[in-house]
Every structure is written in structure tokens, then in C-alpha cells.
Amino acid sequence: MQRKDFLRRSFSALGIATIAPLISCSSENDVTPESTTETGSGTSTCTETSNETAGPFPTKTPASLVTADIRSDRQGTKLTVKITVQNKNTSCAGLAGALVDIWHCDAAGNYSEYGGTQMQSTNYQSVHFLRGRQTSDSNGLVTFTSIYPGWYQGRAPHIHVHVYNSSGKSLKVSQIAFPEDISKVVYAQGVYASHGQADTTNARDNIFSDGISTNLATVTGNTSDGYELTWAIVVAA
Numbered sequence: 001m002q003r004k005d006f007l008r009r010s011f012s013a014l015g016i017a018t019i020a021p022l023i024s025c026s027s028e029n030d031v032t033p034e035s036t037t038e039t040g041s042g043t044s045t046c047t048e049t050s051n052e053t054a055g056p057f058p059t060k061t062p063a064s065l066v067t068a069d070i071r072s073d074r075q076g077t078k079l080t081v082k083i084t085v086q087n088k089n090t091s092c093a094g095l096a097g098a099l100v101d102i103w104h105c106d107a108a109g110n111y112s113e114y115g116g117t118q119m120q121s122t123n124y125q126s127v128h129f130l131r132g133r134q135t136s137d138s139n140g141l142v143t144f145t146s147i148y149p150g151w152y153q154g155r156a157p158h159i160h161v162h163v164y165n166s167s168g169k170s171l172k173v174s175q176i177a178f179p180e181d182i183s184k185v186v187y188a189q190g191v192y193a194s195h196g197q198a199d200t201t202n203a204r205d206n207i208f209s210d211g212i213s214t215n216l217a218t219v220t221g222n223t224s225d226g227y228e229l230t231w232a233i234v235v236a237a
Contacts, residue, residue, distance in 0.1 A: 046092040049214040049233045052175040052207055054162060056119060057111040059131045062101040062162070069145040072129035075191045076107040076147030078226030083176075085140040085163055087237045094140025095237055097166040102144060103131040104159040107191045109152030135166075148186045148227060149178075151198040156205040157183050163235055171235040177208050177215040182227070189223055 059065065083100060086092040105111050108122075112131060116123035130149075134142035151157050159176040180201060187197050202208045208215060214234070221227035 046086075046088050047214060047234060048088050048236060049172060049174050050211075051173060052160075052215070054160060054173045057103070057105075057114050058160070058162075059101055059103050060113055062131070062133050065101075065128055065131050065133050067132045068134055068143060070102070070130050070132035071145060071147055072112075072127070074106045074129045074147055076150070077186050077190060077192075077223050079146045079148045080226065080228045081144040081146055081159070082228065082230045083142050083144075083161065084230075084232045085136045085142070086232050086234045087140075088234050089236055092232075092234060094136070094138070095165075095235065096136055096138045096140060098136040098140065098142075098171070098235075098237070099133060099164040099166065099168065100136060100142045101131075101133045101162040101164075102146075102159055104146070104149040105152060106130060107147065107150040108195055109150045148183075148192075150192060150195060151183075151187075151200070154200055154206065156180075156200045156202045156208060157198060158205075158207070159229075161233060163233060165237055171237055172233060174233060175207060175215060176217050176229070176231050177202050177205075177212040178217060178229075179219055182219050186223060186227075 081102065083102070085095040085098040085100060087095040103111070106129065110120055110122050110124060112124045112127045112129045114120055115125055130146060132144055134144065136142050149157050149159055157178040161172075161174050161176060162170070163172045164170055180198075183198060186192055187195070202212050202216075217229045217231040219227050219229050
């Protein structure tokens with residue numbers, strides 16, 4: 001069974017009810033809410049980030065992975081991830097004290113905490129690389145040190161993000177999309193080269209095919225010094 005087929009099925013077989021805090025995923029077809037606010041320069045639109053699936057490899061116990069450097073032993077091009085959590089209900093002001101979990105695959109397309117199955121043959125069930133949690137500062141910012149994520153069949157490069165409020169209530173599950181021109185450069189060198197170029201574009205990806213206006217990150221840098229990713233996730237808190 002291919003991963004892209006699995007994404008369309010129920011996640012009940014994964015035992016997602018055992019994940020703490022409990023993940024509540026909204027439909028990928030939800031209408032994105034908007035609120036219009038007045039600013040000093042006129043009217044601007046504060047658009048809530050699209051809801052995306054957490055599966056098929058969500059972090060099993062995110063509260064145990066409070067760390068900013070999530071690389072562990074994974075090799076790849078350094079990526080600094082800067083995510084700002086914004087509250088739609090306060091004109092997109094930064095949300096302090098939010099719990100932000102991220103997770104993504106390694107350069108070869110494998111996830112930690114899973115494996116030994118048709119979905120992922122390599123068994124990484126006992127390790128936790130490329131997963132972490134941080135609490136947003138007074139500006140709503142969290143920062144992680146990671147590697148540029150790889151890709152796997154049927155999916156464009158991405159990072160999963162789950163945001164909770166300070167009490168542990170789920171606010172948003174979404175995914176970060178990457179600029180394709182930068183991914184092509186990264187995948188042509190180093191540990192990525194043997195895996196080759198991604199087989200799926202953002203437009204053909206079964207998660208991002210409905211649009212990436214709220215998912216696409218800004219990525220700057222180079223393969224020698226590393227890249228920096230900046231992205232805002234807008235939630236209703």
C-alpha cells in the first residue's frame with residue numbers, strides 16, 4: 001500500500017486515540033475563515049491557516065519531546081525553522097504560550113517512531129528524530145533547528161505542525177509547504193542525492209492540490225550555510 005493511498009483512509013488503525021494530547025483533525029475541505037481588520041494603512045485580511053491531516057505518522061507522545069534541536073543523528077542540510085503563531089481573533093497578533101509540535105521525515109523519506117510495515121519498511125519505532133515541541137514567546141515565535149526534510153512517494157516536501165493553547169487544547173493541525181526551486185537544489189547534493197528529486201509537485205500533492213496560499217513558507221539561504229524557514233500559522237484562539 002502506498003502512503004498516498006493510506007492518507008485517504010481512516011486513521012483509526014493507527015490508534016490515534018492514544019496520542020497525548022488527543023488530536024482532533026478537521027476536514028481538509030473546511031472553508032478557511034477570514035476576518036477583516038482595520039490597520040493604520042487601510043484594511044487587511046487575516047486568514048486562518050488551512051487544516052491539514054496529522055497522519056499517517058503523528059508524534060505519539062509530543063509532551064515528552066520538548067526540544068529545540070530536533071536533528072538527533074539525522075544527516076542533511078541544516079534548516080532553522082521559525083514559526084509564528086498568530087491569533088485570528090485578535091487581528092493576527094502573536095499568540096504567546098502556545099504549544100507547537102513539529103515533525104517531518106529524514107533525507108531518505110523515513111519517519112521516526114514508525115516502521116517495519118508496508119507503509120515504511122525501515123523500522124524506526126524506538127527513536128524520535130525530527131520531532132519536537134516548543135512554547136511560543138511573547139511574539140508568538142518558536143524556533144527549531146532541524147534538517148531540510150526529504151520526500152516520499154506521492155507527497156511533496158512538507159513539515160507537520162500541531163498547535164495547542166497553553167492548556168493543551170488543540171487549535172490547529174496543518175502542514176508547511178516548500179518552494180520547489182529550493183527543494184530541487186537541496187535534493188541534488190549530499191545525502192539527498194541518492195534519493196533523487198521529489199516525485200510530486202505541490203500542485204499534484206494530494207494534500208496541497210487545493211492550494212498552498214496559507215501553507216507555503218519563505219525559505220532563504222544556501223546548501224553550504226543552511227537555510228532559514230519562516231512561516232506564520234493563523235489560529236482561532
